[in-house]
Amino acid sequence: MKAMQQQGPGAPLEWTDAPDPIAGHGEVVVEIVATAVNRADLMQAAGHYPPPLGESDVIGLECSGTIVHVGDGVEGWAVGDEVCALLAGGGYAERVAVPATQLLPVPKGVSLEDAAALPEAACTVWTAIRDAPAPALDALALVHGGSGGVGSMAIQVLTARGYRVATTASERHHDLVHSLGAEIAIDYRSEDFEAVVHAATDGRGAELILDVVGGDYLARNVAALALDGTITVIAAQGGTKAEIDLRALMQRRVTLRAMTLRARPHNGRGGKADVIDEVRRELWPLLEDGEIAPVIGAKLRLTHANEAHALMGGAEAPGGKILLVR
Incomplete structure (x- = not known):
């Protein structure tokens, strides 16, 4: 696959070859449709916020897309399901492997693309x-x-x-x-x-x-x-x-x-799986009823991630999320 990657801290992001993700036990592979830019992405690109040990060094803390492979031990999800996902890294890419416990269904009334703005903020x-x-x-x-x-x-x-x-x-x-x-x-x-x-x-x-x-x-x-x-x-x-x-x-x-989110464990008390379960139970009904909605300030192509980072870090940053779409 390809992903936006750096030669070193502070270097520009480049669309280059990256290893294909493999779904481990309890994981799925998602074909990414969109990801969103977060302040943490700018910090990581500058060399100030490395990913947790064992996680992808590709930038990107959330995404939306379609499941293309399901690993062993996964229940409740199937190939072809449209999802959004909370990531510890790997969103600025064509595909990503993610624990199934960090998946959320795309809420009714929200497009698959716009759903990329939801996991990290929610x-x-x-x-x-x-x-x-x-x-x-x-x-x-x-x-x-x-x-x-x-x-x-x-x-x-x-x-x-x-x-x-x-x-x-x-x-x-x-x-x-x-x-x-x-x-x-x-x-x-x-x-x-x-x-x-x-x-x-x-x-x-x-x-x-x-x-x-x-x-x-x-x-x-x-x-x-x-x-x-x-x-x-x-x-x-x-x-x-x-x-x-x-x-x-x-x-x-x-x-x-x-509090912080990225460094939480996948499972266990207070882990990301618990957070995802609670968000799905408490906030997803509000999304589906239209009481809350993703706020999208701008959309750029994933290959224009450098421009998106400059936009977020500049004086004219738009309100809401900046999405990077495939």
Whole structure:
């Protein structure tokens, strides 16, 4: 097969020959129709985010396509099934081997191509919110980076679960985030999100904050949080180190959580198989009912992955997901 590969960190991606994937025990081979670009892909291409031990070094954390081979020990899936899949790597290719426990059916009403935008965002959002208490009346959730792939999914899911949603986003994406259900759009360049959140909640603060920024946002998130609220850090685009006054955490009785998806084991407690099962049970009905939907900002050919990375990393990055299609 062929895949987009590098000669070394920072080198351009090239469409070159790669070993054909083989379905091991419990795995299937998927003929890829589309994959999606994630921030982690840009980090891996730059040499800062290597794949977990034993996983494909081909970039790509999700895909959609058709099963072309089923390995031993696989139940419930057959050749010809249209699926989307959560990957630890290998999405920027013609085919990929993936554990069957990391497959999801394409939701009714979503095209096979667009389904490539779902696995990473849906699984990330679900793991970030699944332990959050049911929202009280008028509860506010704050989502940072609401126009991104994860943020656009989070706004929809939290709205469907009964939260009022505030989100930080550049001003040019405010119409988008409002269309997804966000009540409040905050221009992070010119507005103080702490002040906006407190004004919108009569000084109570947000019950739940999903943070993709990290760095100095941690202390600001604590200041914006309601008593007994929860902060979940799901990325650190603004830096991996933060300083916090522990008294502030104690005084506000903060629950501080952090999570990652790629390095989770395939199986076992808290593994990807569990996450996939929960996402299929909890979020797939919302997709099929039209309460949430993938948000696609741009589509490029898979062979144009370098241009897609530049687009995501640039000042004019579109809202939603960037798809790479075969």
